[in-house]
Amino acid sequence: MxxxxxxxxxxxxxxxxxxxxxxxxxxxxxxxxxxxxxxxxxxxxxxxxxxxxxxxxxxxxxxxxxxxxxxxxxxxxxxxxxxxxxxxxxxxxxxxxxxxxxxxxxxxxxxxxxxxVKMDYFEGMMMRATFSAKELEKATDNYHQSRIIHREWNFVTFYKGVLSMPDDDKTVVAVKKCKNYLDYEDVSIAAVASQTNHINVVRFLGACVKPQLKALVFEYIPNGTLFEHIHKEEAAGSFEGSSSSPTALLSLELRLKIASETARALAYLHSLTPPIIHLFLSSKHILLDDHYTRKLSTIGNLRSISNEGYFDPNFKRDRLAEKSDIYSFGAVLAELLTSQKPVSLNSEMKEGRLNQILDGENKVNEANSETTKKVADLAERCLRSKREERPSMEQVAVELEGLRKFMADYQREF
The missing domain is CATH 2.60.120.10 (Jelly Rolls)
Known part of the structure; x- marks a missing residue:
């Protein structure tokens, strides 16, 4: 560190x-x-x-x-x-x-x-690498409009760039450029991201914190967000760091893979000392690469998810805080199963009726039907109102991996 x-x-x-x-x-x-x-x-x-x-x-x-x-x-x-x-x-x-x-x-x-501990501390913690303003200008073709990935509010723009890195000739990156300043939330979460190292977590590569430029640099993930792939009608660059048009139908096997890898990434964050609580988890923060390997972004925005059904209404800043990540993960699981947004599933999630509204595309054979019911049961346990009754992220990850193995064994037999 x-x-x-x-x-x-x-x-x-x-x-x-x-x-x-x-x-x-x-x-x-x-x-x-x-x-x-x-x-x-x-x-x-x-x-x-x-x-x-x-x-x-x-x-x-x-x-x-x-x-x-x-x-x-x-x-x-x-x-x-x-x-x-x-x-x-x-x-x-x-x-x-x-x-x-x-x-x-x-x-x-x-x-x-x-x-x-003040802003300087967090800026110092996040400096995995320091990029100059000229480097980022060159990488983004002087922030050309054709390089824009996504705009957030009126003061943040994401650009696709190509950087020369010490250990590689060319690296494709996502540059988050702030019009005025990096606020406390941006910098503190980037500092957290700089402490992580996991195959299923988007890499934070560094920053430029100069009077004339405030920017964060991330690994670029090319295949869009999980939200884009599930909700095809809204698939227009809905997340910071990626933009693509979803073309492939997400099979149950692929949805299970995405869920399992997301669970593993969250379990990793919770295993750190002290635990890193994501707190911003939604399908917009789950990115997919060219091989549909899932990448979890630790950079989020609470304002963007608090009214969309992902955020735990019982969140408290205490020893059970990580259980709020499990609630958010349960909401994502419900979204994967039903292809509906969590905010529209509010009553079903509260009343344990997810089994009644499963996406018909996921119930093709006996194995699929049995698996979706078990995943629905897991989602409902993650969404329990009493935080202490929710499973740990490690337990969720193990259970999902077991369901993936069950599906694979069934396909080999038939």
Missing amino acids: LRNMHVHVLRELCQYLKPREFDDNSIIIEKGEPLEMMLFIVDGLVSIEKRDGSSSSNNNLQQRTRGAEQVCGEELLRWPLSILYHWEESLLATESAKAIGHVEALVLTASDLRRV
């Missing part, structure tokens, strides 16, 4: 580092307790301990050692990027750290980090 951070943020953090010493066997960080500090080890060794799973058996204890010029407690840097914690709350440690012998370190405390 430190390698991705901009130098001016690193310098500001360094101003708050304080020298501190720890005696042998001193508990520096305790799992489950508020994470109050991050250590840059100057001299000595620190034992990092983490139990795998809920068992207290020593067989589940993972131990590793860190020494001079290494860090521990670095997850503290992710705290500002997590929606799980209010400004005044502390991140809970996921591992313990104990001094082995005498340890000297430079310490960054949570309270000092709060002083650094």
Whole structure:
């Protein structure tokens, strides 16, 4: 994470580092307790301990050692990027750290980090790569109208561009150009995106944050959005980063593949420390490449989905916040099954009647009919009003993968 951070943020953090010493066997960080500090080890060794799973058996204890010029407690840097914690709350440690012998370190405390957290911090966190204004002008043919992918509101335009990258000759990208400034939401979510690395998550490549230009750069996904493919009559560049005309009918197998890969991507985001909550999930944020491999965009806009049936009406910024992603995923599952928008399925989703309105194209044979009913049941569990009754994203992913295997086995037999 430190390698991705901009130098001016690193310098500001360094101003708050304080020298501190720890005696042998001193508990520096305790799992489950508020994470109050991050250590840059100057001299000595620190034992990092983490139990795998809920068992207290020593067989589940993972131990590793860190020494001079290494860090521990670095997850503290992710705290500002997590929606799980209010400004005044502390991140809970996921591992313990104990001094082995005498340890000297430079310490960054949570309270000092709060002083650094502002727009500059998020800009520094998102700088996976810094592009110049001239590079992006050249990439987009000076922002030529023919390169426009999509317009959002009156102040954001997305362009298709071709960039020269260090590890590749030419890379096709999507450039999000802001007319005036990058707001807090744009920058903080881009900072989150820069911390992810998953085949089913759209890659954030970098940014240009200059007085004359504010722009974010993403991997370009050529085959449109899931929304475009389901709702063919509205398939006119409805999402940031892609634009295409859907031509192929989405079979049940393909819909299951898209659902399964989306679930895997969300499960990955939830497994990070601290968990990344997408919060903006809709079929407009699920992109498809040339092979219909699904790519989840972590860049969204709450205003665009809150009134479309995807957003959890019971969302709270607490330890169950990730369950709101599961609600949104349930809405997308219902959309995949019925080819209807979630806002028009409101009563069916609330009353558990999805089975009654399944898209007839998905019920071709016995296997299809059985599978769609099971997926409808899963969607309804994701949409339960009590958040604690919803499954985890990992459970959803495993269940969908099992249904894909069932479909594949059936096709081999018949």
